[in-house]
Amino acid sequence: MYYDLVIAGGGVAGCAIARELSRLQLKIAVLEKEADVGWGASCRNSGVVHAGYNNTPGTLMARFCVEGNEGFEDLCAELDVPYRRIGKLVLAESPEEMPALERLLAQGEANGVRDLEIIDGQRVREMEPHLENVFAAMYSPNSAITSPYQLTIALAENSLANGVDIFLNSRVERILTDTDGDGRARFTVYAGDREFQSRLLINSTGVHSAEISAMAGVDGYSIYPCRGEYYVLDTYAGELIDHLVYPVPKPGVGGLGIHLTPTVDGNILIGPSNEYISISEDYSVTVPVMKTLSMEARGYMHQLNGGFYIRNFAGMRAKQAPPEEGGFYDFVIREEESRPGLINLIGIESPGLTASLPIARYVSGMVKSVLQRMGVDVRINTDFKPVRKGPVRFSEQSDAVKAALIETDPDYGEVICRCEQVTKKEILQAIENPLSARSLISIKYRSRAMMGRCQGGYCTQRILQILKDEYVYCPGEIRLGKDGSWVLSGGRCDIT
């Protein structure tokens, strides 16, 4: 299949790039190895829209983070994705931590972050009465939260609506490079059971970006996977804090420290830890980290005990900084001189989510100039539709709207997920998603079913029944997530 442009990697950056480039008349393919978009780092993070004070002035990270923060609310509004500007408190526990806080503020101001201020312990306690061990804090009112997986899904759906082809279950296995008759670069990408040809290849594969770059003939990059584990706390714990609560960052650590993150759904996340590991997709959770996380959480607030825990998960940072060094290396985003037409995105870690839109615009600019250089006439896609509508969330509506919804479609009157009050209508919409992602996790990320305190104890069996009865799945073919993750070992229609 021929495409003007192939994007390897359907994470938040890849999908944002696809959407941005769908403003042009280009034939674009996104190749994603998993059964849905965003299953790498994009769905496994804190969901924080950073303000931009954590990054070294002059870096792409700093620039894109600040730009990203400023444009994020509009992006979320266009794409119907949750966004809440709740603000962040970076806590100093003692006077000894004040110089670090001052440095952070100065760095933020150098990066152009607005409205940062140092506030005293009294004011912090007024804002967050349950916090303990507070001496002072830097308050960042423009820090915000979003739903990282919903954003990725929305970007993908909007790309799709604007003509981008998205191929799931399509792991890039091999890349051949040559030139066409006019001497222009040509890539042949083998992914899944398909073959894609393109003029440009964008490598946005996160922890796999060094491998994919090497596959395309550009060696020399290293990615060190660095795992971060989290606890998810019940929404009852969410009632205890209103702001993001972070520690003062420790030098030489490649993360921002274990923090308390309210989510757009009302939970709190505790985490992430910071552990370099050898396997890039080992999302296991571990006992020592769980212990550390729960200890740190109780250090912030003694009420945050185990009774609130509903789940653990782990994410993976695509770090360029090696373990012995730690810290952050700047994003590498460039067309490779030795391989014209290959645009690499290397080391897109935090604040990659915040920076996704500026990254996409930056890459879009590069693509335009590469195509011009190649003598390709690039036209604006006048049919581009920037707006994507997400599903209506029954639980978020007023009683009057709920009543009206049920009247228009009785499936809104059937609550399938009790904890999150997700109705059958929303489950059906999630199953029938535009990307045709068909696993339980895909349904979960789209509907919030199975995400509540009972973790699917009530709704999983009901969803499985719907899949079998209304979508004629054989029980044995239902997947939790990735390939091989069968949920049931069989049922009547599997017996032949």
Add this chain to the structure above:
Amino acid sequence: MMIRKDLVIIGGGAAGLAAAAACRERGIEDILIIERGDVLGGILNQCIHDGFGLHKFHETLTGPEYAQRYIDMLHTRDLPVMLNSMVTELSSGKILTVVNRKGLHKIHAKAVILAMGSRERTRGAIGIPGARVAGVFTAGVAQNLINMKDFMVGRRVIILGSGDIGLIMARRLTLEGAKVLMVLEKLPFPSGLPRNINQCLRDFDIPLYLKHTVSGIHGDGHLTGVDVVEIDESGEIIPDTAKFVECDSLLLSVGLIPENELSRQAGLRLDPVTGGAVVDEYGQTTVPGIFACGNVLHIHDLVDNVSLEGEALAHGMKLYLSEEALPAAGIPVIPGNNVRYCLPQHLSGHAPTVISFRPSVPGKLHTVRFIQNGKILKKKSLLKINPAEMERIELDPELYRGGGELTVDLVPGRAES
């Protein structure tokens, strides 16, 4: 449009059904049962094994048969039921928001009985480390999938936790052709009933390993095995003892949690130990007119006791609906030595009183004592005590009325008269 009802019962499972039948028996006419499922009976419907009703009906019934006894009572008494209906909100003023396929309904009740039951504790709540794979189920979900949906969950199964549902599922899976490799219990004693240990494990040669747990979950996509590890005296795992055991399904039977979302909305006080409402001997919570019974109040081991608890509400309910208030409950009930919790948590001294309690640790011959102002009001010998088995003992209100705090404790040995 606001619907008005004297009594709304939230939940048509064992507790709600018994409460409804008894309240109607007492002459309460205007009752509505709201049930989220498509049939009455709640969790009993998926409990297709027998052993229910030994105390209540003096015969052994399956879960659906037990439920049917009550459903028949309701039908003969013409009690209205809203099926397939979810209560999404409950206010302290007893206004319920109910959602079903016909619409969103507001119901103003004079009195409410909370009978929503419980949910299972999950992997996330107990923090089992390892890979995030398919093949890990709570025992109740597996029971539902097999008994109600005709789905199978695995072929080589390990069960973590010796709660009753896990034990029942060990037998059930065996009968369905799966190999149940072992049941693991982190405590030095099983948490399920002795009869289930015998009938579900011993009779099927399924080993029960006490002081063992799962310290790792393996697989890429689907479960391929778990690390089974011993636990030392202090409850910590002994890492050297970890052994990998191949399996394709892990069932968790690690406890139930009362489902008190609506109770929280209504603003009533919850007991941190039971996870259910704080109640008096009428079964009334700290919000007047809201009562609770069954697993939403505290976790039961026998459905017969759930029914008794539901039926016991009728007395107070009748009184509340005619008087619009019940006597204040000023006498706290405190769990003493080796008593994990007791119910009610406070008493008025004006109604028939049954104290339910659970021991903290098991033992042979013990005496339960009810102590007030340093005086033993009542004591009773118990041949054995077991945290898996709730005890229910009647207490004459004449004995404690007018006194202060009442302590319930357990001491070894026989009660001397």
